[in-house]
Amino acid sequence: MKLLSNLIPFFMQKFLSFLGLLFVVTVSFSQSIESKIDQLIVKEFNNTDEPGGVFLVAVEGESIYRKAFGKANLALAVEMTPEQVFQIGSMTKQFTAIAILMLEEQGKLSVEDPISKFLPDYPNGDAITINQLLTHSSGIKDFTRLKRIAEIAEKEMTPEEMVAFFKDEPVDFSPGDAFQYNNSGYVLLGYLIELISGETYADFIEKNIFDAIGMEHSYYASDRKVILNRAYGYHQKSYGFVNKKPISFSIPFSSGALMSTVDDMLKWQNALDQNLLLKPENLAKAFTKKQLRTGEAIEYGYGWHLKDWGETAVREHGGSIFGFKAMGVYIPGKAIYVIGLSNCDCHSPTQLVRDIAKVVDELVGE
Template identity: 60%
Template sequence: MKLISSFTIFLLLCSAFFLQFPTEANAQSLDAKIDSLLESTFTPDGPGAVFLVAIAGKPIYRKAFGLANLELKVPMNPENVFEIGSMTKQFTAVSILMLMEQGKLQLDDEITKFIPDYPTRGKSITVHHLLTHTSGIKSFTSMKSLRAIEKQDLTPTELIDFFKNEEMDFDPGEEYKYNNSAYVILGYIIEVVSGDTYADFVEKNIFQKLEMNSSQYASHSQVIPNRAYGYHQKGEYANKNYISLSLPYSSGSLMSTVDDMLKWNEAIKNNLLLKPETTAKVFDNYTLNNGDKIQYGYGWNIKSLEGSPNYEHGGSIFGFKSMGVYLPEEDIYAIGLSNCDCNSPTVLTRDIAKMAMEK
C-alpha cells in the first residue's frame, strides 16, 4: 500500500509539472517569436526601439533593441524616454473631456466661444469637429510655408494665427481628414478654460495623478534622464532635424516611456480619469453628416485586428515614431517606441498584438 501511495503521489506531481510546462513553453515561444521579428528590424549598432506587451495590465514582454545614442554607443533600455508625436492627441482629447465633465465646456460648443475672432466663414465648427478631424480647417503641417516658422518659438495664438486664414478644405462634418491644426486649437481651448498652460494642465491632471513620472512636455534644453536621442536615415544615419516644440504643441509634443503608456492605457480602461459614460465617447466610431463611419473616436483610431475591436494610434515627429494598440476584448495592450523615423513600429506593434492574441 505504501508503494502504491508513493507512486500515486509521483504521478500527481508529474501531472502538475506537465500541465504547467506548456504555459511556460508558450511564453518562451512568444518571446522568441517577438524577438525574431524585432531583431530583424533593429540592429545592435543602429537606432533602436522599446516594445511592451501586456495582458490584463500585466507585462508579458518588455525589451529594448539597438542604441539610444549612436555617437556614444549607448544601448537602448526599456526605461528610455521618447517623443511620442501624435499619440499626444490622446492626452489632449481626454483633457478636453475632463473639462467637459467639470462643466467648463461642451462638445457642441463652437470654437468662436473660445476664440471670438476665428474666421469660420459662417460655418459652425465645434469642439466635436476638432476632436474627430472633421472640422475642415487646413492642417498647418500640410502648408508649404511651415518651413519659414519651424524653428520659431510661437505662442499658441501665434500658431493659430499662422493657419487660421487659410481656405477650409471642406465644410464641417462633411469629410474626415487628419488634422494637426484642430488639436492645436484644442490645446489652446484647454488653456483658455483651465487657466493653465497645456503642459501644466497635462502634468498636474494626468501625469502626476497617474504617477507617469517619466512623461512630460518635450524640451530640447532640459536634461531628461534616460532620454533616447532621435535620428533620420538618409543613406547614413543623421541627427534629427530641429523643430520648435511650440509647433507640434498639443498635437504632438509629449514624451513618455512604454511603462508610463501602459499606466495611461490602464487609466483609460479603468475610468480613472473619466466617467464610464465619457470613456464610451472616446471610443465611439463617429459619423460624417451623411452617416458614413470615420473609424475615429476622440484621440484614437477605431479599427479591428483579426476581427477583434482595436483602438490604436501612432505618432511621428522628427527622429521618432510610436504606435500603441489596445484590443479591449482580449485586454491586450502593445506599444512600440522608436528613436529613428526610418523605423516605424506601426506594423510591428500590430503583429506583436496578433501574436499575443494567439497566445
C-alpha cells in the same frame, strides 16, 4: 485519522505535480510568445549599432514582453534599454482628447460647443464644433501641409500665435463633411484647454494625467531640459545617420509634443481601462466611432483610430516627429496592449506593432 494522515502526503504530491505542470506550460507559452515576437522585431531592428527601439506587450494590464533594441545614443554608443524616454509624436492626441473630456466632465465645456464660444473671432467658428476638432472633420487647413511651416519650425510660438498661423487659410471642406487627419484641430484643442482651465497645456497634462496616474517619466518635450534616459533621435541618409532636425515643440504643441516610456504608456492604458480619469460613460465617447453630417461613419473616435480586424475591434494610433516614430495598439476584447517606440524615423514600428498584436491575439486564444 491514520488514513487521513496517509492521504495528505498523497494529495500534496499530486498538487505539487499539478503546480509543476502548470509552471512548465506557462513558461512554454511565454517562451513561445517571446520567440514569435523576437522573430518579427529583428526583421526591422536587426543592427545593434544603429538607432533602435523599445517594445512592450501586455495582457490584462500585465507586461509579458519588454525588450530594447539598438542604440539610444550613437555618439556615445549607449545601448537602448526599456527605460528609455522617447518623443511619441501624434500619440499626444490621446492625452489632449482625454483632457477635453475631463473638462467636459467638470461642466466647463461640451464637445458639441462651437469653438466661437471660446474663440469669438475664429473664422467660421460658429460652424466648427469641438467634436469636429477631435474627429478631424473640421475642414481646417493642416498647418503641417503649409510650405511656410519652415519659417517657424525653430521659433518659440505661443498657442495663440500657432492658431493665428493657420486660421485664415482656406478650408479644405465644410465642417463635418469629411474626415481628413488634421494637426491644426488638435493645436486648437490645446489652446482651448489653456483658455478654459486657466493653466498651460503642459501643466494641465502633468497635473491631471501624468501625476494622477504615476507616469513619472513622461514630459512635455524639451531639447534643453536634462531628461534621464532620453533616447536621441536620428534620420538616416545615404551616407549614414544624422542627428534629428531641430524643432520648437511649441509648433506641434498639443498635437504631438509629449514624451514617454513604454512603461508609462502601459500605466496610461491601464488607467483608461480602470476608469481612473473619467467616468465610464464619458470615457466611452473617445472609443465610439463618429459620423459625418451625411451620416457616414468614420473609423475615428477622440484621439484613437477605431478599426476592425475581421471581428476583432481595435484601438490604435501612431506618432511621427523628427527623429522618432511610435505606435500603440489595443485590443479591448482581450485586453492586449502593444506599444513600440523608435528613435529613428527610418524604423517605423507601425505595421510591426500591428503584427505583434495579431500574433498575441492568436496565442492568447478565447
